Amino acid sequence: MPYDAEDTRRRIFLAAADEFAERGLAGARVDRIAAAARANKQAIYLYYGSKEKLFAAVVRAKLAEVGDIVDVDPDAVGESVGRLFDWHREHPELIRLLLWEALETYDEPDETDAERRDTFRAKARRFAGGETRVRAAQDLLFTIMGLVSWNFAVPRTCRLVLDEPTEEAAFARRRATVIEAARALTRAAAPPTGCGSAPAPRGG
Incomplete structure (x- = not known):
């Protein structure tokens, strides 16, 4: 199956929303977001730049x-x-x-x-x-x-x-x-x- 960049971004966003709502910015972990999104950490940094920018997004x-x-x-x-x-x-x-x-x-x-x-x-x-x-x-x-x-x-x-x-x-x-x-x-x-x-x- 070809890589779907938009679907990966969507999964990262949904996982991040849950993680940040539960644990805040400081308590959130990029590795947990990546695991929940079924994505790798590099994709998070590629699409959003940093944990802080992902939170703001x-x-x-x-x-x-x-x-x-x-x-x-x-x-x-x-x-x-x-x-x-x-x-x-x-x-x-x-x-x-x-x-x-x-x-x-x-x-x-x-x-x-x-x-x-x-x-x-x-x-x-x-x-x-x-x-x-x-x-x-x-x-x-x-x-x-x-x-x-x-x-x-x-x-x-x-x-x-x-x-x-x-x-x-x-x-x-x-x-x-x-x-x-x-x-x-x-x-x-x-x-x-x-x-x-x-x-x-x-x-x-």
Whole structure:
């Protein structure tokens, strides 16, 4: 069977995502990634350059994945936030990767920072409906991201604080609360009617 470079890259990426989510950057081992991917270590360095660059590529791709699937719609905030909550519950690896990134690479410059910043700026611009209120939209979107992601960063604390018997019950309760909070925050961020400001994000 001829060598399939793209399939090898895909296997390496999937194995790396699992390894980094479980062990972080420092704890991950290239030999374990290679074994899980049924590839050799040289292929990892050939395609990604280093373990650090592979980690950055995994984080960037996972953020792009959720961004492609879920974008907060200013006309349907509740529905969008509900989908975002559900996506994170089905894909807990992204929160783990972001926590490892915060713990291990927070102070280190990353060549992907500019690309990620531009992506978030574009989201804020769409949410705000233009340039006038982009900064307010950035604050609001980041707050909504925090409302969603904290549940999956500390699921045990979520269950204990809410005094629910199961994680399922805690997440169902939190999902409803987060959606309503996002709607309320979006309504509160809207400028007074007739003040001449550009349209602000609307809740759905």
